Amino acid sequence: MTDEGNTDQGSAGSRRAKILFPAGMLVLAAVFTALGIWQVQRLFWKLDLIARVESRVHAAPVPAPAEVEWPAVTAKDGEYRHVTASGTYLDTETLVQAVTEYGPGFWVMTPLKRDDGTTILVNRGFVPTHKKAPADRSHPSGPVQVTGLLRKSQPGGAFLRSNDPAAGRWYSRDVEAIAKTDGLIKVAPYFIDAQAGPSDGSLPIGGLTVIKFRNSHLAYAMTWGALALMSLVGFVYGLRAAKR
Structure with missing residues (x-):
């Protein structure tokens, strides 16, 4: 059984x-x-x-979004748009660590004060580590016009390293944090990657935006x-x- x-x-x-x-x-x-x-x-x-x-990058530049348009600036609708803005550079800069085809160094982030009272952070370009001193690069005075690509803020940090504003160590272009540290008001929620300037060897070097999407x-x-x-x-x- x-x-x-x-x-x-x-x-x-x-x-x-x-x-x-x-x-x-x-x-x-x-x-x-x-x-x-x-x-x-x-x-x-x-x-x-x-x-x-690709169509935005190669299109004719349009005015950078005004304050009323800031809420609509998103990665889908605005990033990498070819824009232009006019204003005066303020006497303050933030150096953000970067690695480019020229080696290690820094992005030079400078506030651009516009006539309407708003401010846009501009990534004026790259400087190598041994040329990080302000005396080694140009700093335009008076009214300027900037043309480049609109980029979204990069909050927090990068490569597992957090930004440390108190120590002046920046690893990402965090617009809100940089504005707060520098005491800026009415700052656009984006920054502009300035296009390349004259090829005379002057610093900083613009036009180094890398546009690459993993697919x-x-x-x-x-x-x-x-x-x-x-x-x-x-x-x-x-x-x-x-x-x-």
């Missing part, structure tokens, strides 16, 4: 396993297919984003698709085994 009971239980367990295996493979195939479709959607979204940014969605979609196909093969194999 005991042996027959164990045999029956073993047969029932084997049947359940033969049913559960193809069912599990089918569920996995559905999940992997959904993930693959999602990555394809992300791929087209990323391609559209790249196309929009691995096609590879991810193919990976999920391959896993979905493998799961379908497992489903068919399990189904045939169950029938046998």
Whole structure:
């Protein structure tokens, strides 16, 4: 009696396993297919984003957003827009650590006071570490016109390092924190990456904005698709085994 009971239980367990295996493979195939479709959607979204940014970068410059437009300045609607702004540089600067094609150094962030009383932080460009002293670079006086790319604020820090305003150590271009530290008011929630100036070797060096978007969605979609196909093969194999 005991042996027959164990045999029956073993047969029932084997049947359940033969049913559960193809069912599990089918569920996995559905999940992997959904993930693959999602990555394809992300791929087209990323391609559209790249196309929009390219059109902004190479378009004719437009006036930088005024104060009433600040709430609408978002990564989707405004970043990398080719803009221009007029005003006077204030006698204060913030150096933000950077690494460029010229090596390690700093971005020179200078407030631009506009006629309407608002201020825009301008990344005037890059200076190498050994040229960080104010005497080693130009500082325009009087009215100036700046042309460059609109960039969103970069709050917090970068590369696992937090900004330390009290110590004067900056790792990201955090507009709000820089404005607070320098006592600035009515500051735009974005900054401008100034375009390249005259090629006379003067500092800072503008026009070093790197526009590069990681786009691995096609590879991810193919990976999920391959896993979905493998799961379908497992489903068919399990189904045939169950029938046998």
